[in-house]
Amino acid sequence: MLRQGLAVVFLLSLFCASAPGAEALSYSRDIQPILTQKCVACHACYDAPCQLNLGGDEGILRGASKVPVYDGARTKAEATTRLFIDAQGEEAWRRKGFTSVLDPQGAQAALMARMLELGRANPPEANAKLPADLNIAIDRENQCPLPGEFDAYAKKFAHAGMPFAVTGLSDAEYATVQQWLAQGAPVDATVLQASAAEQMQVATWEKLLNAPGAREVLVGRWLFEHLFLAHLYFEGGERGHFFQLVRSRTPSGKPIDPIATRRPNDDPGSDFYYRLLPIQGVIVHKTHITYALSPQKLARVNELFFASDWTTDKVPGYGLQRRANPFETFAAIPPQARYQFMLDNAEYFVRTFIRGPVCRGQIATDVIRDNFWALFQDPAHDLYLTDAKYREAATPLLAMPGQLDDIGDVLGLWHSYRDKRNAYEDLRQDAYADAPAPSWSTLWAGNDNALLSIYRHFDSAMVRKGLIGEIPQTLWLMDYPLLERTYYQLVVNFDVFGNVSHQAQTRLYFDLIRNGAEQNFLRLMPPETRQGYLDDWYQNSGKLKVWMDYQAIDVDTPTGFKWPAGDPKRAFANALIQRYDGLNAAPDPINRCQGAHCYRNGLSPLQRSAEQALSRLPGRPAAGLKVITQLPESTLLRIELPNGKRAVYSMLRNRAHSNVAFMTGESLRYQKGLDTLTIYPGVLTSYPNFMFNIAAQDVPAFVAAMEQVRDQAAFDQVVERWGIRRSHPQFWFYFHDLSRYIEETEPVEAGVLDMNRYKNL
Structure with missing residues (x-):
């Protein structure tokens, strides 16, 4: 009875608070901070349950959808539902099937209010395990009840109120949100604007990216395709201000009107301009892949891409082949410039495909081991850069699958691209057999991006500068063709809304990329030890994969390194740690x-x-x-x-x-x-x-x-x-x-x- 009495008093307080004359609450001032503290940790980005993104006003107004973004088994590609890109305004999202969580439904309270009430009615026992039958796995089927379905949902899932399976809102937070909902849930839109100093830098970068001339247009396109995923920030800019590079129908100085294409290298369909759009809403770590812009970085871009006298009189169009083979699309840009730009910022690029949207779910990450180190081939020793004849022969073989999503021909598409890749590996193996034997000069050591550690956490992964942890079982050595292909396959060309055929082709080709990076590293080892390492990496059923899908490794060409007998991989790793001690960002005595x-x-x-x-x-x-x-x-x-x-x-x-x-x-x-x-x-x-x-x-x-x-x-x-x-x-x-x-x-x-x-x- 006491509990019921307290509930009545509480509800009366809500009624009084929402009565005429009560002070109106502000969404931006009073509500968003609560959502940031108690809701955004689950409700953000593509993997927000029911696509309900509570990181800002646009997301909460958009509402919820029963359609999941991550679905590795769908037979047809799903329509894209990216905030700020694929629809503008609440009504546009309703037409795309999203349901309001703020609007009352007749005599029923708003869906958000009822979800919070359900969570408050069934709180978890303090610091105890949750009930064993409460499914909290990320692959659980989210119910996403419509307002008319809520009563049945609450009866069946009594412990699935909000916040879900976690300590809930405080009394003050709960009262504030419910009062706001009772007041009609008004949302005052807040728009982050660039500061005056940032606007000057924005104008400088947009001028570079939109410069006239075929050469400038081609470089602008390449830079856009390599920076579209970044959270860009200006050194010396406002703390917490980040920008996204987009294609807009409007030029600099005008309000940005983003062009929504499924991929960043799809045909925009009209004239466009590259623009820097301030990122709105709460920053969440999982999508926060940062990249600094500065006068020094601008000078570096000009040095790399425009200091030499290369020319072109045309800009390639768009389409399947242009997506499949960026080496052909951007062939006019000196490969030295492209590779060096990526090396200068190697941690960023590896983060994009390790932490990016492709890495949500085990089927994407199980292609990599749980921990390994990544190294990079020095440009002076990369034959794709230094040997024009070799580059001409190799380029047609570097095309990547996933552009066609025909389910009926998945194996045919896969075999075609696998065979191209293996023909490339055969060509590469022969070319490098005639090149100088690898030595320390083979490894790029230009800055602290040169040594990276990757850790997989089952269905997610991370990247860190430096050599972290014990000496891993495998190491990767990436040259320009491998780094660029990985980036295009897993970032630019990957469609998180794509069907099972597209996702399978992407995953299968990433398996070949990993194998190529491992084979590159094996060239550093004595020839007689290479097969033994490969057998250790591909035990049991792995031997079948080696036989069926991978190009045979080179077990004859000598290395320039001299390692003691026993375990040359460990000797190499120890020497790497010592030799690059000043470069290694991660001393690791633990x-x-x-x-x-x-x-x-x-x-x-x-x-x-x-x-x-x-x-x-x-x-x-x-x-x-x-x-x-x-x-x-x-x-x-x-x-x-x-x-x-x-x-x-x-x-x-x-x-x-x-x-x-x-x-x-x-x-x-x-x-x-x-x-x-x-x-x-x-x-x-x-x-x-x-x-x-x-x-x-x-x-x-x-x-x-x-x-x-x-x-x-x-x-x-x-x-x-x-x-x-x-x-x-x-x-x-x-x-x-x-x-x-x-x-x-x-x-x-x-x-x-x-x-x-x-x-x-």
């Missing part, structure tokens, strides 16, 4: 401890002790460190320091596989006992799977408890003592503190993290 001191320099004694203790966990396989089998892919450790500050570490589970050569059946290739951990300072994921909060003086006890875990019950005790479950009363404080940490340590990279993958431990 995972690669050399001697007694397994911690970074410059730390307090207490934090040194914490890192020393943490260093006991990496480097041990799951067969000997049983707790690894209990851990998800990406766990964050928040270490509380006595001065009121905290340190944050990522604890990444590296799953081992006999091979990563097939689209399906990953569990059949999983080698559970060989899993390992990497522990590294910072937030190395956009999708935390779990979090521990540990006082610095307790870290040795935490590590000891982890070492003693043998079963689920023992791990549950660790979680009970230090874990932050979805139902923790202070969940949102701890979760958003990870974003605050990024803002403090890497402010340009800061954004709201995603909690769709946060586990029920």
Whole structure:
């Protein structure tokens, strides 16, 4: 009875608050901050449940849709539904099938109000596991009930109110949102505008990109296709201001009118201008792939693309062949300029295809191993750049699949492009057999983008400068044809709304790209060891893939490196770490401890002790460190320091596989006992799977408890003592503190993290 009485008082307070004369609430001032704190972590980007994007006024007005963006089995491509691009205004989205979550339906409250009421009526038990029958997996079927379907939904899914399966809104937040909804949910649009200083730089870059002349137009198009995904920012610009490069029907100085094409290299259908459009709404980390613009960068573009006397008298058109083979489309631009531009910013380009939209879902990421290092071939040793005759022979073979999505001919299309790729590998192998043997000069070392670490977290992945973690099982060596093909296949040409044929062709060709990068690296190893490494990378069923789809490796041509007998790959990796110590952005004493001191320099004694203790966990396989089998892919450790500050570490589970050569059946290739951990300072994921909060003086006890875990019950005790479950009363404080940490340590990279993958431990 007391609870019912409190509910009546609460509802009366809402009625009074929304009565005539009550102060009107502001969406931008009062509501969006609440949505940013409690909703955006799930409702943002393409993978927002029911496509309900709550990162800004445009998304909340658009509403929800039953049609999922990520669907690897659809037979027909879906219509694109990109905010700010594919429709403008609420009515336009209604015509595309989106339903309002703000409008009352007759006597029924708005859908958002009812979802919040359902969540509040069935809160999770504080810091307890969620019910086992509550499906929180990202591949669950979202119900997306229409207003008339809500009663049946609430009856069947009583624990699926909002916020979903997590600690809910505070009393004050709930009252504020419900009052706003009762007032008719007015939305005052807020538009981010460039500052005066930014406008000057915008004008400079738009002038470059829209310069007249065939040569200038071709370069502008190439730059657009390579920067369209970036969150561009100006060095010295306003903090939190980012821009997107778009094609507009209107020139500089006029309001931007974006042209909506499925891909950035599709025919725009009319005259257009490249424009820098301010990015609106809340920045979320998973899509926040940053790229700096500056006077120095502008000078570099002019140096690379316009300093030489190359010419062209025509600009290629658009179409299937132009998409399939950018090497032909942009052949007039010196390849040295194209490759060097990508090398200068290699981390950005690798991020686009590792963190970009192609990497949502296991079927996209299971083509890569859980951790590996990426290196790049020096332009002076890249025959595609230095040998015109070789380039002429190779270019027709570099076309990529996925432009046709005929389901009935998937295998035929795939075999055609596979055979072209293998013919290219055969040509490349012969050409490099006659070239000077590879040596240290083969590897590009121009800046700190030269050494990259990639970590896969089952259905997502990340990139970081430097060599992180133990020496990985595989390394990639990418030359210009590989880097450009990877970027076009997985970013420019990939259609997240495409059908199963398009997605399958993309995934299958990425498998060949990985194999090509591995083969490039094997040239650095002694010929007699190459087959052994390849056999280790393609165990069991992988041997069938090697026989069926891959070009045979070169086991004869010598290398210029001299390695000791035993394990030349490890010798190379150790030499790489030492040789490029000044270039390596990531010294890593926790995972690669050399001697007694397994911690970074410059730390307090207490934090040194914490890192020393943490260093006991990496480097041990799951067969000997049983707790690894209990851990998800990406766990964050928040270490509380006595001065009121905290340190944050990522604890990444590296799953081992006999091979990563097939689209399906990953569990059949999983080698559970060989899993390992990497522990590294910072937030190395956009999708935390779990979090521990540990006082610095307790870290040795935490590590000891982890070492003693043998079963689920023992791990549950660790979680009970230090874990932050979805139902923790202070969940949102701890979760958003990870974003605050990024803002403090890497402010340009800061954004709201995603909690769709946060586990029920």
